[in-house]
Amino acid sequence: MRFVEEFRDAGLGRALAGEILALVQDGRTYKLMEVCGGHTHSIYRYGIDGLLPEAVELVHGPGCPVCVLPMGRVDDGIAIAHEPNVIFTCFGDMMRVPGSHGSLLEAKAEGADVRMVYSPLDALAIARRNPDRDVVFFAIGFETTAPSTALTLKRAKTEGVKNFSCMSNHVTIVPPLRALLDSPGLEIDGFIGPGHVSTVVGARPFQFIPADYGKPFVISGFEPLDVLQSIQMLLVQLTTGRCEVENQYGRVVPWDGNRRALEVMAEVFELRPHFEWRGLGFISQSALKLSDAYAELDAERRYGIPGVRVADPKACQCGEVLKGVIKPWQCKVFGTACTPERPIGTCMVSPEGACAAYYTYGRYTRGREAIA
Amino acid sequence: MTDIRLGGDLECQTCGDVATRMRVLAVDEGEGLALCLDDGERRRTVDTGIVGAVLPGDTLLVHAGTALIRERR
Numbered sequence: 001m002r003f004v005e006e007f008r009d010a011g012l013g014r015a016l017a018g019e020i021l022a023l024v025q026d027g028r029t030y031k032l033m034e035v036c037g038g039h040t041h042s043i044y045r046y047g048i049d050g051l052l053p054e055a056v057e058l059v060h061g062p063g064c065p066v067c068v069l070p071m072g073r074v075d076d077g078i079a080i081a082h083e084p085n086v087i088f089t090c091f092g093d094m095m096r097v098p099g100s101h102g103s104l105l106e107a108k109a110e111g112a113d114v115r116m117v118y119s120p121l122d123a124l125a126i127a128r129r130n131p132d133r134d135v136v137f138f139a140i141g142f143e144t145t146a147p148s149t150a151l152t153l154k155r156a157k158t159e160g161v162k163n164f165s166c167m168s169n170h171v172t173i174v175p176p177l178r179a180l181l182d183s184p185g186l187e188i189d190g191f192i193g194p195g196h197v198s199t200v201v202g203a204r205p206f207q208f209i210p211a212d213y214g215k216p217f218v219i220s221g222f223e224p225l226d227v228l229q230s231i232q233m234l235l236v237q238l239t240t241g242r243c244e245v246e247n248q249y250g251r252v253v254p255w256d257g258n259r260r261a262l263e264v265m266a267e268v269f270e271l272r273p274h275f276e277w278r279g280l281g282f283i284s285q286s287a288l289k290l291s292d293a294y295a296e297l298d299a300e301r302r303y304g305i306p307g308v309r310v311a312d313p314k315a316c317q318c319g320e321v322l323k324g325v326i327k328p329w330q331c332k333v334f335g336t337a338c339t340p341e342r343p344i345g346t347c348m349v350s351p352e353g354a355c356a357a358y359y360t361y362g363r364y365t366r367g368r369e370a371i372a
Numbered sequence: 373m374t375d376i377r378l379g380g381d382l383e384c385q386t387c388g389d390v391a392t393r394m395r396v397l398a399v400d401e402g403e404g405l406a407l408c409l410d411d412g413e414r415r416r417t418v419d420t421g422i423v424g425a426v427l428p429g430d431t432l433l434v435h436a437g438t439a440l441i442r443e444r445r
Contacts, residue, residue, distance in 0.1 A: 196390070
């Protein structure tokens with residue numbers, strides 16, 4: 001398969017690992033954060049961390065939108081799902097995310113009509129097929145997914161589909177990165193930047209990171225050689241004293257992003273004054289709500305939602321995991337009370353969550369042994 | 373949006389920021405839609421609103437039912 005096999009070549013991978021090893025300076029450590037959940041998944045699926053010297057540590061960032069969704073928003077979605085005559089649609093992983101009184105999957109078991117969809121377009125199709133029902137789409141994701149929701153809402157408005165609405169939980173990538181960088185005690189040397197988010201926003205929005213915080217930033221693809229090369233590029237910058245945004249994923253990511261996508265997002269959405277992120281608290285202008293022009297398609301305006309802030313379970317340390325303060329296996333409930341089958345925290349729900357990735361690919365055992 | 377990929381692996385396209393490579397089979401230009409096929413022989417209707425005109429045979433990088441990029445031939 002073009003653009004896939006050549007980025008999984010074992011020989012080239014070993015060569016890149018050798019280059020990374022050669023770049024490591026004596027006595028120096030390198031703490032690199034992969035922003036995106038997809039990178040976390042690739043790192044563990046392909047054993048990339050096992051190819052790296054001990055001096056290079058990978059820290060898992062907040063780039064999994066399910067993992068950063070606070071419980072209160074799940075409760076709000078469940079409240080809408082229980083409204084009479086509603087068909088509630090969402091992506092598959094969202095169904096298992098625990099709220100304070102269960103998940104959407106449990107709401108479905110209790111009788112709510114909750115359906116998994118592949119895309120917002122599928123949710124709109126359900127609305128067209130069920131004109132006597134009210135179809136709500138629970139939108140979630142970063143700027144990669146937001147254009148899809150925006151295009152579907154624009155289509156619904158043009159067609160005059162009255163029985164369709166959207167609860168937007170879309171978030172933006174730059175504000176949480178700035179919040180992370182402003183966190184006291186954060187010791188990150190460089191960032192592996194998100195690949196597909198950058199196809200929409202481009203590379204330019206990340207320039208503040210080297211400019212204001214002195215940290216190199218390399219936008220990366222998702223295949224194993226992409227990730228290894230991005231780590232190598234970060235180490236070259238750190239070793240030579242260069243500090244800038246580089247685009248390893250140039251075969252897909254245009255420097256200026258996708259103008260059409262940004263325009264449709266600007267038409268359909270506007271920034272919320274603030275939004276709560278699990279583990280990071282409230283962050284200003286970090287999420288998208290429907291603009292006034294699309295008010296009639298806004299589920300939050302159409303339905304009364306509780307809007308109650310819910311504290312995370314005390315035992316759960318997703319917040320510390322998302323900030324890179326602790327490794328998943330250092331959480332008290334990791335692999336015991338909290339497993340992919342019965343998650344307590346959101347990081348254990350999605351396969352891209354750092355805890356689920358550790359658990360699935362066997363880092364559970366190694367981590368426990370390491371601290372024993 | 374958990375999807376079973378070629379390798380039998382489970383991953384969430386949204387959480388993982390994943391895009392799937394798909395080939396265009398047919399185009400509905402007026403609607404801005406394309407019928408596409410992925411490497412697992414699954415057919416999906418894809419919104420092409422942000423990549424502009426596409427042609428049968430084109431390869432798209434698709435996320436959440438929307439084409440993000442049209443690969444250069």
